[in-house]
Amino acid sequence: MLRYIARRLIGMAVVLLITGAVTYVIFYWMPSDPARLSCGKPCTPETLHQVRAYMGLNQPIWEQYWHFLEGLVGGRSFGIGQAAAQCPAPCLGYSFHQSMPVRTMIGTAFPVTVSITVGAAALWLVFGVATGMISAVKRGTWWDRGATLLSLTGVATPTYLVGLLGILLLGFQWRLVPVNGYANFTDGIGPWASHLILPWAVLAFVNAAVYARLTRSQLLEVFGEDYITTARAKGLPERIVIGKHSLRAALTPIATMFGMDIGLLLGGAIITEKVFSMQGLGYLLLQGVGQLDLPVVVGVTLFSAFFVVAANLLVDILYGYLDPRVSLA
Structure with a gap:
C-alpha cells in the first residue's frame, strides 16, 4: 500500500509540473501583452x-x-x-494587478469555494443515492417513472439556467433568500447558510440527477448477479441484501464520480460562482484570465489540479475497501 501511494504521489508531482508548464506556454504565446x-x-x-x-x-x-x-x-x-x-x-506567484501574493488571494477565495462544495456535495450525494436506490427497488412503479423524469430533467438542464431560475423565483419573486454575495462563517451560521442555500440547491439538483441515474443502473445490474440471487434464496432480509451486499458493490463507480466532482468543485465552481457573484476560486480564475494575470492563472490552475489528482488518489485507495477484489499493488 505504501509503495503504491508513493508511486502515485510521484505521478501527482509530474502531472502538476506538466499542468503548470502547459499553462505557462499557452499564456506565453497569447497575442496580448x-x-x-x-x-x-x-x-x-x-x-x-x-x-x-x-x-x-x-x-x-x-x-x-x-x-x-x-x-x-x-x-x-x-x-x-x-x-x-x-x-x-510556498509562493504561487505575485499578482501585479492586485499587488499581493497569489496565495493570499487564493486564501481569501478558497473558503468560499469550500463552503459551496461541501454543502452541495452532501446534498447531492444523499438525495441522489437515496433516489436511485428507491427507484431501483421500485422498478416500474410510478415512483420509478417520476424519479426517472426528474433525473432526466436535472441532467438536461444547464447549471446556469437552474441558477438563474432560482434567483428569479426564490430571490426576486418570493424573496426567501439572498440572491448573490457571500457571508463569512464568522458572521454567523444564519447569514452564512442563507447566502449558500441557492448555490447548494442548484448544484445539488443538477448533480443529484446524475447520481440517481448512476445508482439506479448500478443497482439493477448488481441485482442480477448470482450472489444476490443466492442471498435472497437463503432468506436474508431485503434490507441486508440491498444495504450490505448490493449497495456496497454499486458504490465503486459512484465513489469514482464523487471524488472527481469534489476535486473539480474544490478547484472552483466557475459557473455557480459567476451566477451568484461569489468570489471563490472559479471567480478568481476568470478574473485572472480577463486581466491576463499569468501568476493568478497559473497559481489557481495548479491549486485546482492538486485537488483533482488528490481526489483521484483517495478514490483509488477507497476502492480497496469498497471492493476486496481490487488490489493496490
Whole structure:
C-alpha cells in the first residue's frame, strides 16, 4: 500500500509540473501583452521595457517557470531593488494587478469555494443515492417513472439556467433568500447558510440527477448477479441484501464520480460562482484570465489540479475497501 501511494504521489508531482508548464506556454504565446496592459496607453518603449523587467517577462519562458518552481520551495522576490515584493514559500506567484501574493488571494477565495462544495456535495450525494436506490427497488412503479423524469430533467438542464431560475423565483419573486454575495462563517451560521442555500440547491439538483441515474443502473445490474440471487434464496432480509451486499458493490463507480466532482468543485465552481457573484476560486480564475494575470492563472490552475489528482488518489485507495477484489499493488 505504501509503495503504491508513493508511486502515485510521484505521478501527482509530474502531472502538476506538466499542468503548470502547459499553462505557462499557452499564456506565453497569447497575442496580448500583460506588460503593455499594466503600462497603460501613454507608455513609451523605455517604460514598457522597465515594466517587463519588473514583472519578469523579459526572461525566457523556461527561466520564468524555473523561478516559479524555486518560489514554491524557497520563496522569491518580485520586482527590482527596493521596490521588490517578497513572497514567502510556498509562493504561487505575485499578482501585479492586485499587488499581493497569489496565495493570499487564493486564501481569501478558497473558503468560499469550500463552503459551496461541501454543502452541495452532501446534498447531492444523499438525495441522489437515496433516489436511485428507491427507484431501483421500485422498478416500474410510478415512483420509478417520476424519479426517472426528474433525473432526466436535472441532467438536461444547464447549471446556469437552474441558477438563474432560482434567483428569479426564490430571490426576486418570493424573496426567501439572498440572491448573490457571500457571508463569512464568522458572521454567523444564519447569514452564512442563507447566502449558500441557492448555490447548494442548484448544484445539488443538477448533480443529484446524475447520481440517481448512476445508482439506479448500478443497482439493477448488481441485482442480477448470482450472489444476490443466492442471498435472497437463503432468506436474508431485503434490507441486508440491498444495504450490505448490493449497495456496497454499486458504490465503486459512484465513489469514482464523487471524488472527481469534489476535486473539480474544490478547484472552483466557475459557473455557480459567476451566477451568484461569489468570489471563490472559479471567480478568481476568470478574473485572472480577463486581466491576463499569468501568476493568478497559473497559481489557481495548479491549486485546482492538486485537488483533482488528490481526489483521484483517495478514490483509488477507497476502492480497496469498497471492493476486496481490487488490489493496490
